[in-house]
Amino acid sequence: MASDAVSSLSARLSTLDPSGESKTPPAAASAPAPAPEPTESTPPATGEAQVENGDAAEPPQGESICVIVHISLADGGCPFCDATASSLLENLSHEVQVTLADQQADPNSPLFSAKTFEDLNLHPNLLKGIYKMGYQKPSKIQEKALPLLLQNPARNMIGQSQSGTGKTAAFALTMLSRIDMDLKAPQASSFAVCIAPSRELAMQILSVVQRMGEYTPVECFFAGKDSWTKGMPKLTQQVIIGTPGTMIDMVTKGRVLDLREVKVFVLDEADNMLESGSMGDQSITLKNLITKMAKDPQIVLFSATFADVVRNFAVRFAPGANEIRLKQEELSLDAIKQFFMDCDNEEHKYEVLVELYNLLTIGQSIIFVKRRDTADEIARRMSAEGHKVVSLHGKLETTERDAVMESFRDGKTKVLITTNVIARGIDISQVNMVVNYDLPLDAQNRPDPETYLHRIGRTGRFGRQGVSINFVHDRRSFENMEAIRKALGKPIVRVDTSDFEQMEATLKAALKS
Numbered sequence: 001m002a003s004d005a006v007s008s009l010s011a012r013l014s015t016l017d018p019s020g021e022s023k024t025p026p027a028a029a030s031a032p033a034p035a036p037e038p039t040e041s042t043p044p045a046t047g048e049a050q051v052e053n054g055d056a057a058e059p060p061q062g063e064s065i066c067v068i069v070h071i072s073l074a075d076g077g078c079p080f081c082d083a084t085a086s087s088l089l090e091n092l093s094h095e096v097q098v099t100l101a102d103q104q105a106d107p108n109s110p111l112f113s114a115k116t117f118e119d120l121n122l123h124p125n126l127l128k129g130i131y132k133m134g135y136q137k138p139s140k141i142q143e144k145a146l147p148l149l150l151q152n153p154a155r156n157m158i159g160q161s162q163s164g165t166g167k168t169a170a171f172a173l174t175m176l177s178r179i180d181m182d183l184k185a186p187q188a189s190s191f192a193v194c195i196a197p198s199r200e201l202a203m204q205i206l207s208v209v210q211r212m213g214e215y216t217p218v219e220c221f222f223a224g225k226d227s228w229t230k231g232m233p234k235l236t237q238q239v240i241i242g243t244p245g246t247m248i249d250m251v252t253k254g255r256v257l258d259l260r261e262v263k264v265f266v267l268d269e270a271d272n273m274l275e276s277g278s279m280g281d282q283s284i285t286l287k288n289l290i291t292k293m294a295k296d297p298q299i300v301l302f303s304a305t306f307a308d309v310v311r312n313f314a315v316r317f318a319p320g321a322n323e324i325r326l327k328q329e330e331l332s333l334d335a336i337k338q339f340f341m342d343c344d345n346e347e348h349k350y351e352v353l354v355e356l357y358n359l360l361t362i363g364q365s366i367i368f369v370k371r372r373d374t375a376d377e378i379a380r381r382m383s384a385e386g387h388k389v390v391s392l393h394g395k396l397e398t399t400e401r402d403a404v405m406e407s408f409r410d411g412k413t414k415v416l417i418t419t420n421v422i423a424r425g426i427d428i429s430q431v432n433m434v435v436n437y438d439l440p441l442d443a444q445n446r447p448d449p450e451t452y453l454h455r456i457g458r459t460g461r462f463g464r465q466g467v468s469i470n471f472v473h474d475r476r477s478f479e480n481m482e483a484i485r486k487a488l489g490k491p492i493v494r495v496d497t498s499d500f501e502q503m504e505a506t507l508k509a510a511l512k513s
């Protein structure tokens, strides 16, 4: 990251409330150590997370696992053919069991775990919720992070794990575990606060927490734009999840959110939440409010990426934290096959995109563009050509955003064209293709490998296969892609845009493999 970003973060260090830093002496704000530059010859990722300041034991190798997948079918079997419910269940669950069991038994997979959820000392009612969600075994990040997160006295955490490997459950279970189950709502103050960079992600987290907490008395509140008004009664829910600006307003302007009893403060996509700009400022303000009002709240930061400069800041934000880190070469998931399409110009990009959708019947896909008007324009043109696509970006009204997201989650819309607004965290397992119509660039127009990783991580969730396709159309965009490829050390394979048959065959093979 550039020195301007370093100095900006360093300057903002001084705005951290000293009361929030009392547990350990502050580390000197320093320029980032140069990141090792992986090349094509970088050793393959092992998926092994490094634990620092922690005492999690190394898992034994090669464990056999039985995974049961619950699938609901219409009574009496498939409504479209002769198959009975039991034969369908047998086939489907066998397929999913084998793939997931293979990966959870492979010590090199980020889904591997040597433990069971019972070993993690969770409340029986939380275990019930987890099993109802179909989870059978913890993933690596859950296995490593949960014992550290749940220890007493509570310790801060900076946790990193690849996209789609189950970080949400790790912090959701922490929030739920820190609430006294015998205390029923209404409560005078909330106990857990979680912030995320987008409305859509915050809503998704809320739904995970609600499902996990189904057998507990815990109640949650979504703190997003339009979800509160001045003069409304004080919140009585124990868990508040939302975006930081709204939460600050609810505390300072509305006085409807009481933070005195907050025991845990979670930042999902923490590197993004702490970056320069208004989101970073809001996260710091909220942290200062919480640490001023509550007694020693546990601060929990999770993300798939932590650039060095942000990590330096994160350790000041969450002093004394246990850290779970990934090595640079472990960041990308092998399950996501990466391609690029060499187009002649901007208009050719659009033609190739349409051809792609004419050729392939894809589960669901997300097309990322740089600008909101590009998202709308492509959606308009593709819709006119008979494709079922929608666009989503920050200029839409919240009701429109919610409706678009709901229809995409329900599978009613197959293609979502969007900006970086949902580049992070969104979890829709049927998404098997991500298109970078415009490659991600940072605020200084430089290639942005972190955002790239988050974007392509919308596919290949929890062991599934996924494909990502990058569009390049001139020297600059090609160089930007090369910079991202070098930073992440994984091949990006060229697909010939003049030979549609080959294009179809290549992508279909990648989607099947």
Ligand SMILES: Nc1ncnc2c1ncn2[C@@H]1O[C@H](COP(=O)(O)OP(=O)(O)OP(=O)(O)O)[C@@H](O)[C@H]1O
Residues within 6 Å of the ligand: 134, 135, 136, 137, 138, 139, 142, 161, 162, 163, 164, 165, 166, 167, 168, 169, 303, 304, 424, 425, 426, 427, 429, 457, 458, 461, 462
């Ligand atoms: N132990 C588990 N067993 C089975 N499925 C799981 C388990 N843990 C999480 N999942 C599922 O895996 C998917 C990805 O999890 P999650 O969204 O928490 O990933 P993440 O690590 O937060 O990803 P991102 O970095 O993109 O935010 C979700 O659909 C979740 O329900």
